[in-house]
Amino acid sequence: MDEWIPFAEGRYLAERAVLLADEETAMEIEEAIIEVSEGQGGRRLQGRGRVRNALLVRLLDEGDDVDLLLDLGGEFKYRLRRPDIQGGKVFTPGIKSFIQFRPRQPWEQVPEAEFNSLMSRVRILSDAAG
Numbered sequence: 001m002d003e004w005i006p007f008a009e010g011r012y013l014a015e016r017a018v019l020l021a022d023e024e025t026a027m028e029i030e031e032a033i034i035e036v037s038e039g040q041g042g043r044r045l046q047g048r049g050r051v052r053n054a055l056l057v058r059l060l061d062e063g064d065d066v067d068l069l070l071d072l073g074g075e076f077k078y079r080l081r082r083p084d085i086q087g088g089k090v091f092t093p094g095i096k097s098f099i100q101f102r103p104r105q106p107w108e109q110v111p112e113a114e115f116n117s118l119m120s121r122v123r124i125l126s127d128a129a130g
Contacts, residue, residue, distance in 0.1 A: 003106075004106035004107060005036055005043045005044075005045055007036045008036065009036050009037055009038045009043075010035075010036060011033055011034070011035050011036075012033065012034050012035075012036070012072055013031075013032070013033055014029075014032040014033065014034065014047075014049070014070050014071060014072055015071045015072065015073050016028070016032075016069075016070075016071040017029035017032030017047075017049055017068065017069070017070050017071070018068070018069040018119070018122075018124070019051075019056070019059060019066045019067070019068055019069075019085075020066060020067045020068070020069055020118075020122065021059045021060070021062035021063040021065075021066050022062060022063045023118070023121070023122070024062075024121070024122060024123060025059065025062040025063075025122065025123050025125065026059070026069075026122040026123070026124055026125070027051065027052075027055045027056065027058075027059045027124065027125045028051075028124060029049035029050065029051055029068075029099070030049055030050040030051070030096070031049050031050050032047060032048070032049030032070070033047060033048055033049065034046070034047040034070065034072070035047065045102070045103055045107075046100065046101070046102045047070075047100070047101050047102075048098050048099065048100045048101070049098065049099060049101075050096045050097065050098055050099075051087065051096060051097065051098075051099050052094070052095070052096050052127060053087070053095050053096070053097055054094070054095070054127060055125045055126070055127055056087070056099075058125055059125055065082050066082070066083075066085070067079055067080060067081050067082065067083075068080040068083050068101055069110070069115070069118070069119075070107075071115065074112075075109075075111075075112055076109075077109065077110045077111075077112060077115040078107040078108065078109055078110060079107060079108045079110050080101070080103045080105075080107045081104070081105060081108070082104055082105075083101045083102060083103050083104060084101065084102045084103075084104060085099055085100070085101050086099065086100045086101075087099035087100070094127070
């Protein structure tokens with residue numbers, strides 16, 4: 001699966017990371033980082049970031065299958081369809097925790113204009129607790 005990863009081994013900070021429940025509803029992932037590693041099986045990708053747990057629950061109410069949009073700067077914008085997501089189970093409003101994500105399939109590069117158009121259409125969930 002490593003042919004689709006155009007980055008060398010290392011950590012990369014995402015300028016923006018968004019979980020997308022459908023083409024209309026999304027939530028931000030804060031401090032998102034992807035890690036590319038080399039191993040016996042080739043190049044691998046995984047990532048992590050912080051989310052408001054209560055918002056993640058609300059997002060999953062919109063749809064069980066979520067995609068991950070990553071903006072790594074410039075033309076490096078990607079969509080991971082239905083990644084594996086693991087995280088904590090604390091649902092108190094205002095609480096944030098780290099989630100981890102791993103692709104189930106290669107990511108798709110998204111042209112900048114298409115990425116911006118999609119982001120202008122989605123409703124980003126937020127909570128009044130801030």
